[in-house]
Amino acid sequence: MLQDSRFPYETPEGIQIFLPIAGPMPRAMAWLIDLMIRGVVYMIAAAILAIFDKVGMGLLLIITFFMEWLYPTLFEVLKGATPGKKSMNLHVCMDDGTALTWQAGLTRNLLRTIDFLPFFYAFGVVATLSNDRFKRLGDIVANTIVVYGHENNIQGGVRQLKQSTSTIEAPTQPSPKTSKEPSSKADPSVDSNVQNNAQTKPNASQNLITPKPIPYPLNADEQRTILNFDDRLSDMTEARQQELANILTPIFNTKGEEAVIQLRQYAAWIRGGVK
Amino acid sequence: MKQLDFERKYQAFWEQCEALLQQLENPSSRNELYQKHWAQFPHYYRKLCQQLSTAQSRQYSPLITDYLHNIVLRGHRYLYQQKSSPLHGLKHFIASGFPVALRKEWRSWLLASCTFYIPAIFMGLMCYFDSEFILSLIEYDQLKSVESMYDPSNAKIGREEGRQSDSDFMMFGFYIWNNVGIDFKAYASGLLFGIGTLFFMIFNGLYIGAVAGHLSGVGFVETFWSFVSGHSALELTAATIAGAAGLKLGYALINPKGFTRILALKHAGIESFPLISGAALMTFLAAFVEGFWSATPGVAAEIKYAVGIIAWVAVFSYLLLAGKNNEA
Numbered sequence: 001m002l003q004d005s006r007f008p009y010e011t012p013e014g015i016q017i018f019l020p021i022a023g024p025m026p027r028a029m030a031w032l033i034d035l036m037i038r039g040v041v042y043m044i045a046a047a048i049l050a051i052f053d054k055v056g057m058g059l060l061l062i063i064t065f066f067m068e069w070l071y072p073t074l075f076e077v078l079k080g081a082t083p084g085k086k087s088m089n090l091h092v093c094m095d096d097g098t099a100l101t102w103q104a105g106l107t108r109n110l111l112r113t114i115d116f117l118p119f120f121y122a123f124g125v126v127a128t129l130s131n132d133r134f135k136r137l138g139d140i141v142a143n144t145i146v147v148y149g150h151e152n153n154i155q156g157g158v159r160q161l162k163q164s165t166s167t168i169e170a171p172t173q174p175s176p177k178t179s180k181e182p183s184s185k186a187d188p189s190v191d192s193n194v195q196n197n198a199q200t201k202p203n204a205s206q207n208l209i210t211p212k213p214i215p216y217p218l219n220a221d222e223q224r225t226i227l228n229f230d231d232r233l234s235d236m237t238e239a240r241q242q243e244l245a246n247i248l249t250p251i252f253n254t255k256g257e258e259a260v261i262q263l264r265q266y267a268a269w270i271r272g273g274v275k
Numbered sequence: 276m277k278q279l280d281f282e283r284k285y286q287a288f289w290e291q292c293e294a295l296l297q298q299l300e301n302p303s304s305r306n307e308l309y310q311k312h313w314a315q316f317p318h319y320y321r322k323l324c325q326q327l328s329t330a331q332s333r334q335y336s337p338l339i340t341d342y343l344h345n346i347v348l349r350g351h352r353y354l355y356q357q358k359s360s361p362l363h364g365l366k367h368f369i370a371s372g373f374p375v376a377l378r379k380e381w382r383s384w385l386l387a388s389c390t391f392y393i394p395a396i397f398m399g400l401m402c403y404f405d406s407e408f409i410l411s412l413i414e415y416d417q418l419k420s421v422e423s424m425y426d427p428s429n430a431k432i433g434r435e436e437g438r439q440s441d442s443d444f445m446m447f448g449f450y451i452w453n454n455v456g457i458d459f460k461a462y463a464s465g466l467l468f469g470i471g472t473l474f475f476m477i478f479n480g481l482y483i484g485a486v487a488g489h490l491s492g493v494g495f496v497e498t499f500w501s502f503v504s505g506h507s508a509l510e511l512t513a514a515t516i517a518g519a520a521g522l523k524l525g526y527a528l529i530n531p532k533g534f535t536r537i538l539a540l541k542h543a544g545i546e547s548f549p550l551i552s553g554a555a556l557m558t559f560l561a562a563f564v565e566g567f568w569s570a571t572p573g574v575a576a577e578i579k580y581a582v583g584i585i586a587w588v589a590v591f592s593y594l595l596l597a598g599k600n601n602e603a
Contacts, residue, residue, distance in 0.1 A: 013324040017348050058448030065452040099356035103548045113463035140537055141544035220334045227336035272277020
């Protein structure tokens with residue numbers, strides 16, 4: 001069986017969607033970040049409320065109560081993730097990938113008490129590692145899972161796709177759509193990487209890609225491999241591109257840059273045009 | 276159809292779907308696109324699903340299938356979310372949801388009440404007749420501070436000596452943090468096969484019984500009982516309900532009744548949820564009473580007793596009778 005952290009779920013429409021389950025490490029990091037945020041809130045609240053003496057003390061206790069028990073619930077139900085989880089690109093959802101209900105949100109966070117036992121989330125970690133969806137005890141009862149947030153991924157995907165289509169018109173220009181991307185919250189470094197890679201692509205070879213029929217019949221998997229290669233070119237250095245393309249030298253009798261270009265031509269042919 | 280034709284044909288539609296999703300997810304960013312198309316979203320979503328499976332079955336490149344998969348995932352997440360506004364349901368929950376759910380779980384409630392009140396009565400009687408017996412449970416220093424709180428010579432009963440009325444709000448905060456927290460812990464620890472809940476119930480029963488018995492025995496009858504009478508109905512009953520919720524979780528593990536234990540736990544989680552929420556609300560209310568009424572000086576003890584009795588009658592009539600009409 002393939003080890004895969006993407007958990008399939010079949011929707012009522014009869015298609016499979018894949019939920020990318022998050023493991024204990026990023027969740028522990030998210031928890032630590034939340035802990036720090038809560039610590040800062042306590043300190044600020046304590047400093048301000050100290051002025052108000054006993055009324056302030058009462059308020060501080062109420063704030064402590066809310067931060068201890070309801071802070072994660074409110075964020076997870078209303079926003080999908082606590083600030084800590086958000087910063088680790090995680091979010092909490094129901095088993096079927098839909099948004100958290102109040103019942104589930106509260107239950108999983110009340111039961112955190114038990115996951116924390118006997119010390120430092122020991123029960124939680126053991127539970128997480130003994131089922132296929134990394135559920136801690138609270139998740140089991142509440143019917144919830146923690147998955148990687150798809151928001152960033154998807155915007156990465158959009159950018160790539162838009163870029164790929166925009167290269168049809170203007171091969172060497174960084175996509176104007178990319179820079180207009182509404183997601184200012186998406187990681188800017190990813191953005192610049194994609195653009196830089198696009199610019200470092202040899203301009204000359206861009207124009208040489210014309211669809212070229214493959215001399216041998218290739219099965220679906222093999223065709224897909226070539227498409228895969230073509231899709232991921234922008235993530236690879238030229239040396240790596242050529243290294244991979246050279247694997248096929250015994251079949252296509254091409255080497256180095258020539259091999260890369262030829263593979264891209266085949267990809268274009270499979271795809272039905274220049275990408 | 277070759278992949279590129281496919282992309283060209285639907286690109287505009289996908290971008291529109293994405294923009295619409297973005298606006299569905301963030302109500303603040305909605306504009307005329309949302310106005311025009313929101314009602315069409317389920318239709319668009321099904322189209323997207325169809326296009327995704329087309330792309331998959333035609334072995335289009337991962338870039339396009341992953342892209343479509345992500346839009347579909349977001350659409351699924353939005354379309355199939357279970358709308359549950361807590362404020363919308365709150366009225367119904369208080370009017371009938373909570374008491375009905377509690378009566379359905381009367382066995383757990385009865386058991387939790389027994390594990391709470393039997394140790395309390397036992398300990399109360401022991402401590403009433405033997406003023407040293409309480410030391411078997413609590414430290415001497417702690418006993419002194421409890422005694423000073425209810426000493427008739429104290430200006431404000433129910434508070435440590437010297438604390439005046441501006442401490443009302445502080446104590447209110449303390450009761451919320453401490454008492455509701457105990458409810459939550461008692462509930463959660465039901466997951467340890469119910470043992471944790473039993474511990475909380477028995478220990479709190481012993482402690483409360485010990486204090487009540489001891490203070491009555493040493494002659495602080497009026498100060499103690501007039502202080503606790505007002506909030507006791509809400510607070511003690513809420514504690515037993517939180518215990519019932521915890522026992523429900525524990526029992527699902529001990530006797531899953533033909534389900535797998537995980538499935539039994541899920542059911543128990545859903546069924547015990549109204550109980551723990553109701554218990555938390557009741558304890559909130561008790562904190563109000565305890566903070567702002569129970570310690571009010573200058574109110575005759577008889578009035579406080581009367582309020583206490585009315586509260587007990589009211590709480591139990593509510594829990595036992597509210598929502599009777601809705602019960603099938």
